[in-house]
Amino acid sequence: MTTDAILVQGARKRYGDKDALAGLDLTVGRGTVHGLLGPNGAGKTTTVRILATLLRHDEGLVRVAGHDVRTEAREVRRRIGLLGQHAALDEELGGRQNLEMFGRLHHLGARRAGTRADELLERFGLGDTGRKPVKQYSGGMRRRLDLAASLITEPEVLFLDEPTTGLDPRGRGEVWDSVRSLVGGGTTVLLTTQYLEEADRLADRISVVDRGRVVADGTADELKARVGVDRVDVVVRDAARLDEAAALLPVARADVDVDAGRRLLSAPVKDRMASLAETVRALGAAGIEAEDIALRRPTLDEVFLRLTAGEREPDRDASRRKGVAA
Ligand SMILES: Nc1ncnc2c1ncn2[C@@H]1O[C@H](COP(=O)(O)OP(=O)(O)O)[C@@H](O)[C@H]1O
Ligand SMILES: [Mg+2]
Numbered sequence: 224m225t226t227d228a229i230l231v232q233g234a235r236k237r238y239g240d241k242d243a244l245a246g247l248d249l250t251v252g253r254g255t256v257h258g259l260l261g262p263n264g265a266g267k268t269t270t271v272r273i274l275a276t277l278l279r280h281d282e283g284l285v286r287v288a289g290h291d292v293r294t295e296a297r298e299v300r301r302r303i304g305l306l307g308q309h310a311a312l313d314e315e316l317g318g319r320q321n322l323e324m325f326g327r328l329h330h331l332g333a334r335r336a337g338t339r340a341d342e343l344l345e346r347f348g349l350g351d352t353g354r355k356p357v358k359q360y361s362g363g364m365r366r367r368l369d370l371a372a373s374l375i376t377e378p379e380v381l382f383l384d385e386p387t388t389g390l391d392p393r394g395r396g397e398v399w400d401s402v403r404s405l406v407g408g409g410t411t412v413l414l415t416t417q418y419l420e421e422a423d424r425l426a427d428r429i430s431v432v433d434r435g436r437v438v439a440d441g442t443a444d445e446l447k448a449r450v451g452v453d454r455v456d457v458v459v460r461d462a463a464r465l466d467e468a469a470a471l472l473p474v475a476r477a478d479v480d481v482d483a484g485r486r487l488l489s490a491p492v493k494d495r496m497a498s499l500a501e502t503v504r505a506l507g508a509a510g511i512e513a514e515d516i517a518l519r520r521p522t523l524d525e526v527f528l529r530l531t532a533g534e535r536e537p538d539r540d541a542s543r544r545k546g547v548a549a
Pocket of ligand 1: 238242243261262263264265266267268269270
């Protein structure tokens with residue numbers, strides 16, 4: 224008996240001569256929300272489909288809710304829920320009827336299916352609109368109904384494959400709230416996303432995936448701390464003195480990013496407080512006035528770019544592009 228809800232070791236999946244998964248490792252603790260963050264084509268959906276027993280992997284160990292997806296697929300299926308990028312709702316039926324239907328499909332009795340539908344509608348803020356035909360739902364409402372449908376069977380582990388792709392900001396916010404409410408219920412959630420902000424907001428831990436492998440993993444803060452060194456940002460009052468100020472920062476001149484339009488200098492620093500003090504001192508000594516000086520952690524965007532950039536081997540990139548074009 225393991226305490227991990229998901230355990231993946233060295234998973235490989237090949238399509239022709241192409242590796243969709245190239246030795247992927249993943250561990251997700253029970254009752255946590257884990258973000259699988261990566262660009263298009265990274266292998267997120269392939270991973271989810273393997274975990275959900277919809278696709279067989281070529282190599283590696285894959286266990287979900289304590290069971291092997293290959294040899295105990297039935298046991299796994301009994302314990303999971305899946306929200307795909309496109310879910311099958313009946314447009315003409317109301318939200319409640321859709322949920323009831325899903326319940327019946329999953330062998331809940333008529334009464335149980337009805338109460339479960341009501342519970343879920345309530346939980347996802349759809350209580351008032353349960354009778355409305357789904358075709359009249361907004362994008363955010365539909366996705367919440369999808370979520371509710373994937374929870375009919377009270378899964379131990381829920382897979383959400385890009386749950387907010389295609390939604391407007393409002394719909395995205397609604398779905399975020401719904402996902403957060405799942406965590407309270409003790410469900411383990413594996414969420415794939417291309418959005419750094421989404422992973423940052425929802426996930427307890429994040430695995431960054433690129434080309435079928437995990438290139439980094441940890442909490443959002445750990446990832447930021449790993450790649451990045453903190454940064455010092457300086458807004459110089461007099462644009463004419465920007466270059467002079469850049470040369471005075473306590474890092475190599477080449478490492479200073481200059482944004483002339485915003486009169487902003489930004490530089491990675493190793494020793495936070497000492498660098499801040501040195502910056503203030505050097506600018507003061509030169510009589511250069513700063514409007515603002517701030518220490519900050521790198522953004523997740525900066526982290527992501529650096530993590531995936533580190534993986535790029537120029538020759539492999541070139542052959543890949545050719546492969547896509549062919
Ligand atoms: N059925 C398939 N046949 C061939 N190649 C596939 C198939 N499914 C996925 N791939 C390839 O595997 C890689 C990973 O795809 P996918 O898991 O869908 O990525 P993501 O979900 O992260 O966008 C991509 O390069 C994709 O083109
Ligand atoms: Mg995908």
